[in-house]
Amino acid sequence: MSRPSDRDVLPDTIKPTNYNVSLYNLEFGGSWGYEGTVKIDSSVKSSTDEVVLNVKEIEITAAEVLGKDATLKDATYDKSNERVTVKLTESLSPGDTTISLKFRGTMNNAMRGFYRAKYKPTETPASGTPSDGEHHYMFSTQFEACDARTAFPCFDEPNLKASFEFEVEIPEDLVALSNMPEKGTRKGSKDGLKVVSFEKTPPMSTYLAAWAIGDFEYVEAHTERQYNGKNIPVRVYTTRGLKEQGRFALDHAHKILDYFSDIFDIEYPLPKSDLLAVHEFAMGAMENWGLVTYRTTAVLFDEEKSDARFKNRVAYVVAHELAHQWFGNLVTMDWWNELWLNEGFATWVGWLATDYLHPEWKVWSQFVTEGYQSALQLDSLRASHPIEVPVRNALEVDQIFDHISYLKGSSTIRMLSNHLGQEIFLKGVSDYLKIHAYGNARTDDLWDALSKASGQDVKAFMDPWIKKIGFPVVTVAEEPGQISIKQSRFLTTGDIKAEEDETIWWIPVGLRTGSPEKVVHSALTTKEDTIREVDDEFYKINADQTGFYRTNYPPPRLQKLGQSKDRLSEEDRIGLVGDAGALAVAGNGTTPALLSLLEGFQDEKSYLVWAQVASSLSKVKSVFSENKEVSAGLKKFSLKLVSPAVEASGWEFKQDEEWLTGQLRKLLIGLAANSGHEATIAEGKKRFEAWKGGDEKAIHQNLRNVVFNMAVANGGKYEWNTVKDEYLKTKSVDGKEICLVALGRSKDKQLVGELLEFAMTDKVPPQDAHSAIVAVAANNENRLVGWEFTRDQWDRVSKKLGVSNIVLDRWIKMGFTSFADEAVAEDIANFFKDKDTTAFARSLVIISDSIAANAAYKNRDEAVLLEWLKANGYA
Incomplete structure (x- = not known):
C-alpha cells in the first residue's frame, strides 16, 4: 500500500471507475434516515481481502463482490480519519471488479453532505413536500471538501475520479435533480412514490457529485451557441413561488456558458446546466458539475424589491461557479494543497465574464477595491499562509477556503495575465484545459502551458508568489x-x-x-x-x-x-488610498499623511474610489474610537469630506441611471449619516417614519440598508423593534440580511446584546447569524459586546454555529479582528486555550496578529493624529 509521503490518503490498492448510487426509504421526518446501495466498479491493483473507503455518519449494513462469493465479514470504522475498512470473506484478485455496499445514512441539518433545508413557502407547496408544521423542507447536497462520504461510502479524494450514475425514490409530486439530465422514471416501491434515474456523468471527483429533492419549479433559457447540434437548456430552479426571481441569474448564465466556451476554446461538456437556490447554505455557492447550488441571495433577485447591489453579486457568483465547470470540474487540482488552482482562477475569470457582460460596472476597479485590498490585508499578517499551502490531511482544508486561496490567487493571476497579455494567457489556459481534460493537474502543469504559449519561464517568476507567504x-x-x-x-x-x-x-x-x-x-x-x-x-x-x-x-x-489624481486611472486612485491607509497602520506612513491625501478626494466622482476612501477612513475611526477627542475630530473630518458630494447626489433614483451612480448615492448617504450630517439624518428619519406608517415606497429599495442603519444608530428601542419585526416578516430575498446588519448599529449596549441573543434563536438560521457579529464588530461604541457575549455564551454559540465548521469559523474570524486593545487579545487567547479550536485555529492567530497591529498603530499615531486634527481645525 503506497502513499504519497506528504499526504494522509487512502491505500492505492483499489481505484474506482464508476459509482452507481441508489437511495430509497427516505424518511421525511423523525430520524430523517435513508437507505442506499452503491455499486462501485473498480480496478484492483493487487490481491486484497479488504476495501478501505471514506465514510462519515454512515453505517454499512452489507457488502458483496458481484459475480463472486465474497461478502461482508466485518466493517471497522476509524471515526477520526472518517474511514471504514470492509473485510471480505474472500480476497479480490487484481483486475476489474464491482463492489456493492448497502448502507444507512441521515439527511442532516448541518448544511453538509446530504442535508435538509427548512423554509417558509411563498405559495402552497405540493402535498408531498415534507413539513414539520412550521417549516417545509427541501433537500440538497454539499460535498466539498470532504462530505460526499457523509452521503454514501466512497473514495473521497479529488484525484480518484470516476463516473456516476444516480437514482432516488421520492414522492410522485416532488422533483429530483442531479448532475446529468433525467434518464427515466418508474413506479416506486409504494403507491405515491417514484424512482427517478439520471444519465451517467463524465469522470469527476466525488466532491462534485450532487442531487436535490423538493417542490421545485424553474425558469428556462437556452444557449445561443449549439453544442453537438443542440442549444443547451439552462434552468434556474427554486422552491415554488420564487422562480421569477431567478430570471436575472438565468439571463446571465446562458450567455456566460457561451462566453467561456469561446474563450477557453472548449465547449461546455454537459448536456444541461441547472442552477438551484437552496434555502440553508453555509457557503455562497457550490460548483457541482451541471447542478450548481446557491445561497438564495447569490442567485435570486427581485426587480421590484431587491437592493441593486445584489445584481452585481448574482452576476459575479453565477460567473464564478460556471467558470468552475471547466477550471475545477473538467480539470481538477490533484490535491487540496492546490485549492487555489480552482478558486483563484474561477475568481479572476468570474470577474472577466462579469466585465464582458457589464462593462459599465467597471468591475476591475471593484476588484481592486474589494478583492485585491482584502487579499493584501490578510496576507500582511504573520498568520497568513502561502497560496499553495501544505495539506497533509484533507480534513484540514476548510480553513484555507479564504482570501488567500480566492483573492490573492486571483490577484496574482490578474498580475500574470496583465504581464503576458490576456490573449496569450487565455491561449495557455486553453492548452492546459485540453491537455488535462477529465483528469487532475498541478500548478506546475498550468505554468508549463503558459510558458509554452508565451515563450517565457512563468514558473521561475511566479513560484515565489505561489509558494512563499506574504508580499x-x-x-x-x-x-x-x-x-x-x-x-x-x-x-x-x-x-x-x-x-x-x-x-x-x-x-x-x-x-x-x-x-x-x-x-x-x-x-x-x-x-x-x-x-x-x-x-x-x-x-x-x-x-x-x-x-x-x-x-x-x-x-x-x-x-x-x-x-494629480485626474491623471490617474480609477484603479490607481483606489490603490493610492489603500496603500496610504495600510502603510499608516504598519508605520511605513502616518495617519496625517493619509488624511492629507483624502482631503483631495472631496470632489471625487467614482463610486469605487469613494468605497476605498470610506474603507480606509473606517479603519482609522475604528482603531482610534476609544479616544473621544480624536473620534470627534475624525467625524468632523469625514463630514467636511463627504458633505459636498452627498448634497449634490440627493436621494432620488432616476429611471435608467447607471448602476454605479445609484451605488454612489447610497454610499454617500450612509457615510454622511455616520459623519453626523444633520440634513441626511433628518431625511432618513422622515422616510423611515413614512415607511413605518405604511408607505412602502417611502424608502427606495436601494436605500433600505442605509435608512435602517441610520434609524437604528440614531434611534432607540422603537426603531430597533421596528427593524426586528421587518426581519421576521420580510419576504424579500435580501431583506433579512439587511435587517440583521442594521440591528447591530444601535448605540444602546443592551440592544446590541439583544441582537446577539436573537441570533441564537431558531428564528435566525446559522448561516445568517454571522451577519449579527459582523454588524457588532463594526459598531465602534459597542463591539466589545460581541466578544463578551461569545465568551459568556460559548456553549450556545458553538452549539448553534457548530453545525458547520465554516459558519463557526466565520463568526470567530469576522467578529474580533477590529479591536485595538492587547488586553482583549489576551482575554480571547486565554479563553480558547483549553477549548477545541480545530475549526478556527488559523482564525485565532489572525485575530491575535490583527489586534497587535491595531494596538501598535494606535499607540504610535494617537498623539500625532490629534495634533494634526487640531492644526487643521477638526479638533
Whole structure:
C-alpha cells in the first residue's frame, strides 16, 4: 500500500471507475434516515481481502463482490480519519471488479453532505413536500471538501475520479435533480412514490457529485451557441413561488456558458446546466458539475424589491461557479494543497465574464477595491499562509477556503495575465484545459502551458508568489530624473525580522509617467534597482494596481499624487488610498499623511474610489474610537469630506441611471449619516417614519440598508423593534440580511446584546447569524459586546454555529479582528486555550496578529493624529 509521503490518503490498492448510487426509504421526518446501495466498479491493483473507503455518519449494513462469493465479514470504522475498512470473506484478485455496499445514512441539518433545508413557502407547496408544521423542507447536497462520504461510502479524494450514475425514490409530486439530465422514471416501491434515474456523468471527483429533492419549479433559457447540434437548456430552479426571481441569474448564465466556451476554446461538456437556490447554505455557492447550488441571495433577485447591489453579486457568483465547470470540474487540482488552482482562477475569470457582460460596472476597479485590498490585508499578517499551502490531511482544508486561496490567487493571476497579455494567457489556459481534460493537474502543469504559449519561464517568476507567504512593499526614493526602488516584505505589524524578509519577488513595476502619460513596463527582480527617465512632475508605480504589492512614496510625492489624481486611472486612485491607509497602520506612513491625501478626494466622482476612501477612513475611526477627542475630530473630518458630494447626489433614483451612480448615492448617504450630517439624518428619519406608517415606497429599495442603519444608530428601542419585526416578516430575498446588519448599529449596549441573543434563536438560521457579529464588530461604541457575549455564551454559540465548521469559523474570524486593545487579545487567547479550536485555529492567530497591529498603530499615531486634527481645525 503506497502513499504519497506528504499526504494522509487512502491505500492505492483499489481505484474506482464508476459509482452507481441508489437511495430509497427516505424518511421525511423523525430520524430523517435513508437507505442506499452503491455499486462501485473498480480496478484492483493487487490481491486484497479488504476495501478501505471514506465514510462519515454512515453505517454499512452489507457488502458483496458481484459475480463472486465474497461478502461482508466485518466493517471497522476509524471515526477520526472518517474511514471504514470492509473485510471480505474472500480476497479480490487484481483486475476489474464491482463492489456493492448497502448502507444507512441521515439527511442532516448541518448544511453538509446530504442535508435538509427548512423554509417558509411563498405559495402552497405540493402535498408531498415534507413539513414539520412550521417549516417545509427541501433537500440538497454539499460535498466539498470532504462530505460526499457523509452521503454514501466512497473514495473521497479529488484525484480518484470516476463516473456516476444516480437514482432516488421520492414522492410522485416532488422533483429530483442531479448532475446529468433525467434518464427515466418508474413506479416506486409504494403507491405515491417514484424512482427517478439520471444519465451517467463524465469522470469527476466525488466532491462534485450532487442531487436535490423538493417542490421545485424553474425558469428556462437556452444557449445561443449549439453544442453537438443542440442549444443547451439552462434552468434556474427554486422552491415554488420564487422562480421569477431567478430570471436575472438565468439571463446571465446562458450567455456566460457561451462566453467561456469561446474563450477557453472548449465547449461546455454537459448536456444541461441547472442552477438551484437552496434555502440553508453555509457557503455562497457550490460548483457541482451541471447542478450548481446557491445561497438564495447569490442567485435570486427581485426587480421590484431587491437592493441593486445584489445584481452585481448574482452576476459575479453565477460567473464564478460556471467558470468552475471547466477550471475545477473538467480539470481538477490533484490535491487540496492546490485549492487555489480552482478558486483563484474561477475568481479572476468570474470577474472577466462579469466585465464582458457589464462593462459599465467597471468591475476591475471593484476588484481592486474589494478583492485585491482584502487579499493584501490578510496576507500582511504573520498568520497568513502561502497560496499553495501544505495539506497533509484533507480534513484540514476548510480553513484555507479564504482570501488567500480566492483573492490573492486571483490577484496574482490578474498580475500574470496583465504581464503576458490576456490573449496569450487565455491561449495557455486553453492548452492546459485540453491537455488535462477529465483528469487532475498541478500548478506546475498550468505554468508549463503558459510558458509554452508565451515563450517565457512563468514558473521561475511566479513560484515565489505561489509558494512563499506574504508580499512586498516597494519603497521609493527620489533623485532628479530618476527613482530608486527597494522591495521588502510588508507586515501590518511593521516589525519585520531579517529571517522573514528573504524572499525576492518578481515585481512588475508598471511606471505611469510623462505628459501625456504612458506606462513603461519593467520588472524589479532584485532587492533594489534604479529607474531612469522619470518625469519629476508626475509618476506612479504599479499602473492600474495590477501588481500585488504596496508602494511607499516619500510624503511630498504622496501629496502631489493626490493633487494629480485626474491623471490617474480609477484603479490607481483606489490603490493610492489603500496603500496610504495600510502603510499608516504598519508605520511605513502616518495617519496625517493619509488624511492629507483624502482631503483631495472631496470632489471625487467614482463610486469605487469613494468605497476605498470610506474603507480606509473606517479603519482609522475604528482603531482610534476609544479616544473621544480624536473620534470627534475624525467625524468632523469625514463630514467636511463627504458633505459636498452627498448634497449634490440627493436621494432620488432616476429611471435608467447607471448602476454605479445609484451605488454612489447610497454610499454617500450612509457615510454622511455616520459623519453626523444633520440634513441626511433628518431625511432618513422622515422616510423611515413614512415607511413605518405604511408607505412602502417611502424608502427606495436601494436605500433600505442605509435608512435602517441610520434609524437604528440614531434611534432607540422603537426603531430597533421596528427593524426586528421587518426581519421576521420580510419576504424579500435580501431583506433579512439587511435587517440583521442594521440591528447591530444601535448605540444602546443592551440592544446590541439583544441582537446577539436573537441570533441564537431558531428564528435566525446559522448561516445568517454571522451577519449579527459582523454588524457588532463594526459598531465602534459597542463591539466589545460581541466578544463578551461569545465568551459568556460559548456553549450556545458553538452549539448553534457548530453545525458547520465554516459558519463557526466565520463568526470567530469576522467578529474580533477590529479591536485595538492587547488586553482583549489576551482575554480571547486565554479563553480558547483549553477549548477545541480545530475549526478556527488559523482564525485565532489572525485575530491575535490583527489586534497587535491595531494596538501598535494606535499607540504610535494617537498623539500625532490629534495634533494634526487640531492644526487643521477638526479638533
